[in-house]
Amino acid sequence: MKQMKAVVQFTAVMAAACMAFPAMADRVIDADVVVVGGGAGGTVAAASAQEAGLKTVLLEKNGYTGGAGNFMEGSFAVESFMQKKAGVKLTKLEEFNRMGEYHHWRINAPLVKRFIDESPKTIQWVWDHGVHWKEVKSVWADKKDLTWHIYPAAGSLPAAMTKAFTKAGGTLLLQTPGQKLITKNGRISGVEAYDNVKKEKVTVNAKYVILATGGYNFNMDLVKKSTGQELVPSGAPGRTGDGIRMAMEVGAVGDNMGPMMINGAFNPLEGEAICNGPNKELRALFRQSQLYVDAAGNRFFNEQLTLDWPVASNAILRSGEWTYIVFDQALVDELGTKGYLNPCGNFIQRGQKAKELPAMIEAGIKRGDVFKGDTIEEVAKKAGLNAENLKRAAADMTKFAKQGRDDQFGKDKYYLRGVSKAPFYVLRGKLHTLASLNGVKVTENLQVVDAHENVIPGLYAIGHDAGGVYGDSYDLRIGEGTASSFAINSGRIAVEHIVSLEKK
Numbered sequence: 001m002k003q004m005k006a007v008v009q010f011t012a013v014m015a016a017a018c019m020a021f022p023a024m025a026d027r028v029i030d031a032d033v034v035v036v037g038g039g040a041g042g043t044v045a046a047a048s049a050q051e052a053g054l055k056t057v058l059l060e061k062n063g064y065t066g067g068a069g070n071f072m073e074g075s076f077a078v079e080s081f082m083q084k085k086a087g088v089k090l091t092k093l094e095e096f097n098r099m100g101e102y103h104h105w106r107i108n109a110p111l112v113k114r115f116i117d118e119s120p121k122t123i124q125w126v127w128d129h130g131v132h133w134k135e136v137k138s139v140w141a142d143k144k145d146l147t148w149h150i151y152p153a154a155g156s157l158p159a160a161m162t163k164a165f166t167k168a169g170g171t172l173l174l175q176t177p178g179q180k181l182i183t184k185n186g187r188i189s190g191v192e193a194y195d196n197v198k199k200e201k202v203t204v205n206a207k208y209v210i211l212a213t214g215g216y217n218f219n220m221d222l223v224k225k226s227t228g229q230e231l232v233p234s235g236a237p238g239r240t241g242d243g244i245r246m247a248m249e250v251g252a253v254g255d256n257m258g259p260m261m262i263n264g265a266f267n268p269l270e271g272e273a274i275c276n277g278p279n280k281e282l283r284a285l286f287r288q289s290q291l292y293v294d295a296a297g298n299r300f301f302n303e304q305l306t307l308d309w310p311v312a313s314n315a316i317l318r319s320g321e322w323t324y325i326v327f328d329q330a331l332v333d334e335l336g337t338k339g340y341l342n343p344c345g346n347f348i349q350r351g352q353k354a355k356e357l358p359a360m361i362e363a364g365i366k367r368g369d370v371f372k373g374d375t376i377e378e379v380a381k382k383a384g385l386n387a388e389n390l391k392r393a394a395a396d397m398t399k400f401a402k403q404g405r406d407d408q409f410g411k412d413k414y415y416l417r418g419v420s421k422a423p424f425y426v427l428r429g430k431l432h433t434l435a436s437l438n439g440v441k442v443t444e445n446l447q448v449v450d451a452h453e454n455v456i457p458g459l460y461a462i463g464h465d466a467g468g469v470y471g472d473s474y475d476l477r478i479g480e481g482t483a484s485s486f487a488i489n490s491g492r493i494a495v496e497h498i499v500s501l502e503k504k
């Protein structure tokens with residue numbers, strides 16, 4: 001019942017978006033496969049389908065392909081040739097069971113198993129398409145089970161896939177959002193779309209539709225409904241839940257929808273994501289495991305977790321719309337001379353010296369997201385925090401640093417720094433999402449099913465349009481890079497399934 005209500009709310013929110021498209025003359029294209037959404041998963045699916053000899057149309061809402069896939073730094077796999085070279089011993093079966101446990105088995109186990117099994121083949125397949133992995137690594141210094149395969153450059157995968165797709169003869173329609181699924185004789189038989197360049201309706205008739213619209217982290221109503229807050233969306237816009245809405249209109253159901261891939265808190269700056277962008281040295285402060293306080297000036301979690309940003313985000317989400325980090329001049333000096341304590345994505349490395357930080361702090365003060373004071377009272381007043389609480393939190397942290405032991409939450413000694421050397425600083429931030437997690441229910445072959453587990457013939461959902469992959473949080477700690485990797489692997493698996501059906 002609860003799920004039903006959620007579906008009704010979801011389709012109502014999404015219906016409003018569709019009203020914007022007027023009915024016009026029809027352009028009709030006949031194809032075997034139509035892929036809706038040209039991001040990480042969609043471009044891979046489209047290239048795979050066209051290379052397999054299926055006449056394929058790729059619809060993309062934006063004026064460029066790639067979606068959030070233009071931002072991804074690295075993808076997950078187990079038992080890849082890169083891992084073998086690096087001496088990683090982790091096996092596919094071990095990883096599968098670790099994932100099940102991490103997500104408390106609130107996952108579609110056959111799907112996750114299929115994904116992990118496909119992952120090493122995909123690493124090779126991507127390499128064979130000219131995208132040469134730089135290395136396999138982890139953000140944790142002591143981790144041996146490395147899974148994060150780093151791309152040669154931002155956007156390299158979707159660019160290579162788009163090229164492979166069009167070179168093989170595929171039809172790419174940019175600025176042409178898919179709007180509605182077409183049903184005929186009990187199966188999905190195509191998509192209605194709208195070409196925003198030519199201002200005309202486009203009907204693509206196809207035996208198979210692959211939904212790859214990247215979930216809904218840019219749909220503020222839905223994000224607020226599932227998290228209670230309007231989290232700041234990062235990466236390419238356009239990911240407003242269209243694929244999930246279209247699938248639900250033909251009987252699909254959500255599979256544990258609601259969790260988000262929340263990348264921790266950052267000061268919201270237009271066009272900047274994670275620690276990439278002109279202010280990266282300032283934004284990297286959010287990943288240094290220093291004192292965090294809530295709007296009342298109270299410490300609220302073990303900041304050591306900031307490296308494991310999905311779980312840190314869960315703690316920060318509880319503390320209100322804004323979160324605040326508090327530090328002193330000694331920390332600024334230390335980061336400038338000895339370097340960062342933690343990396344931030346692959347953009348700031350552990351030990352990298354924060355040369356630009358003092359200038360960025362000054363710019364942040366002018367912009368209004370950094371506050372500075374000669375006393376804790378002064379900085380608390382400027383940041384709008386309770387001075388008494390902040391004084392206590394700073395004094396506690398100074399004591400913990402001196403004694404080398406965090407009596408409150410047990411933060412590792414490596415991160416313990418006092419807040420005692422003026423001037424004092426407060427930097428405020430909001431939680432940022434990279435994507436939504438979990439869409440509609442699918443089989444291990446990515447076929448969309450209805451509420452009774454019956455396959456909706458002809459319909460597939462991949463990437464963040466598919467559900468059953470995550471429990472309540474992103475699984476960074478045990479599988480760095482699963483979001484992009486699931487998108488890519490699910491695209492390949494869906495096409496492999498279509499090819500197998502066509503051979504019958």
Ligand SMILES: Cc1cc2nc3c(=O)[nH]c(=O)nc-3n(C[C@H](O)[C@H](O)[C@H](O)COP(=O)(O)OP(=O)(O)OC[C@H]3O[C@@H](n4cnc5c(N)ncnc54)[C@H](O)[C@@H]3O)c2cc1C
Pocket residue numbers: 036037038039040041042059060061062065066067068069070071072073074075076176177178179212213214215234235236237238239240241242243273274433434435462463464465480481482483484485487
């Ligand atoms: C800053 C940033 C860094 C990231 N780093 C990593 C990383 O290092 N490792 C990792 O695993 N993941 C990372 N991710 C997440 C990763 O990018 C996503 O998991 C991945 O891109 C998901 O692929 P997708 O195909 O589901 O969606 P996307 O790649 O987002 O593609 C969806 C596409 O669908 C289009 N679309 C939407 N609606 C329609 C419609 N109606 N019709 C047609 N097209 C439509 C969108 O415009 C978009 O192009 C990162 C994300 C961000 C934002």
